[in-house]
Amino acid sequence: xxxxxxxxxxxxxxxxxxxxxxxxxxxxxxxxxxxxxxxxxxxxxxxxxxxxxxxxxxxxxxxxxxxxxxxxxxxxxxxxxxxxxxxxxxxxxxxxxxxxxxxxxxxxxxxxx
Amino acid sequence: xxxxxxxxxxxxxxxxxxxxxxxxxxxxxxxxxxxxxxxxxxxxxxxxxxxxxxxxxxxxxxxxxxxxxxxxxxxxxxxxxxxxxxxxxxxxxxxxxxxxxxxxxxxxxxxxxxxxx
Numbered sequence: 001x002x003x004x005x006x007x008x009x010x011x012x013x014x015x016x017x018x019x020x021x022x023x024x025x026x027x028x029x030x031x032x033x034x035x036x037x038x039x040x041x042x043x044x045x046x047x048x049x050x051x052x053x054x055x056x057x058x059x060x061x062x063x064x065x066x067x068x069x070x071x072x073x074x075x076x077x078x079x080x081x082x083x084x085x086x087x088x089x090x091x092x093x094x095x096x097x098x099x100x101x102x103x104x105x106x107x108x109x110x111x112x113x
Numbered sequence: 114x115x116x117x118x119x120x121x122x123x124x125x126x127x128x129x130x131x132x133x134x135x136x137x138x139x140x141x142x143x144x145x146x147x148x149x150x151x152x153x154x155x156x157x158x159x160x161x162x163x164x165x166x167x168x169x170x171x172x173x174x175x176x177x178x179x180x181x182x183x184x185x186x187x188x189x190x191x192x193x194x195x196x197x198x199x200x201x202x203x204x205x206x207x208x209x210x211x212x213x214x215x216x217x218x219x220x221x222x223x224x225x226x227x228x229x230x
Contacts, residue, residue, distance in 0.1 A: 037221075043151075043204060045221035091156060100147065101208075101219055105156045 004094050006104035013082045014112050020067075021077045021107050023092030030054075032096040034068065034075045039106075040088040048090070051075065079109075087111040115141045117209045119222025126197055126229055134192045134225045136207030143209035146190040147219065148182060151204045163190040187212075197229040 003026045013019035025034070036048040051059045051068050058066050063083075067076045079086055092104040116139040126132050136146055144165045149157040161171045161182050169182035179201075181193040190209075194201055204226050208219040 035218075042223070043206075044223045045157075045206065045208070047218065047220075050218065095219075100159055100162055103156045108154075 004092055004102050004104040006090075006092055006107050008107045009105070010108040010110070012110040012112060013079070015082055015084060017082055018078060018080045019082055019109065021079075021090055021092075021109065023075045023077070023104055025073050025075065025092070025094050025102075027073065027094065027096065029096050032094060034066075035093040035095065035101075036064070036066070036075075036077045037091045037093060037103075038086075038088045039091065040085075045091075049077065082111050084111050084113060115139075115209075115211055115220045117207065117220045117222040119207050119225055121225060122223060123226040124228070126227070128198055128229055129196055131193055131195045132197055132227060134194075134205055134207070134227075136190045136192070136209065136222050138188045138209040138211075138220070141209075141211045141220075142187040143190075144187060144212050145210045146184060147208045147210070148180075148190075148192050149206045149208070151206060151224075153204075157206060160192075165190075194227065197227070199229045202227055202229045 005024045032053045034051045038046045038048050049059050049061045049064050063080045065078045089106045091106045094102045118137045120135045146163040148160045151157050159172050160175045161169045163169045163182045163184040165184045171177045184190040206224045207222045210219050
């Protein structure tokens with residue numbers, strides 16, 4: 001069964017600094033998708049970044065980048081130059097073959113001014 | 114990006130009544146939509162997968178007679194909480210998977226906060 005684990009319930013970062021959120025997953029599949037979603041206080045889920053498992057290159061979206069380690073089944077999110085607006089819950093998610101999305105338990109990110 | 118509209122954003126109802134929540138994909142077709150429930154400070158718990166033109170697939174432990182799902186068109190799915198009780202109070206979120214482009218991304222509605230009094 002697919003499981004997604006986020007081992008950091010809460011993290012804090014100073015404004016303008018860099019922070020890395022961890023995510024590991026379990027799967028026997030070779031072709032799948034991984035996502036990071038952000039949920040601010042408004043509770044609207046916002047896609048931050050996605051990674052296709054068949055791509056070796058790590059995805060990057062402006063200040064957000066991932067470290068995708070397929071063999072280790074690890075998918076961490078790095079936020080550079082953290083901003084106050086980055087404060088939110090972050091959920092890692094796994095998706096395979098037109099199936100459902102599996103979400104991790106979430107990491108609450110605090111950004112200190 | 115694609116937009117999913119969920120309505121209402123919040124609702125208060127009396128115990129024993131039914132409440133309908135709508136999820137619409139505004140600018141794309143979605144054969145599949147998902148309904149989630151989220152408790153405070155917790156992750157999204159998948160309740161059911163809604164498929165256009167067929168019966169929804171419910172996750173284990175979710176009462177299908179209590180949480181009625183109808184996916185009558187490619188842009189609309191509804192979740193009806195029947196005979197609501199205070200323990201049904203929660204945040205409900207829908208998401209829609211875009212059919213075009215391989216359907217590998219889900220877009221989320223803004224959620225509905227249900228309070229049963």
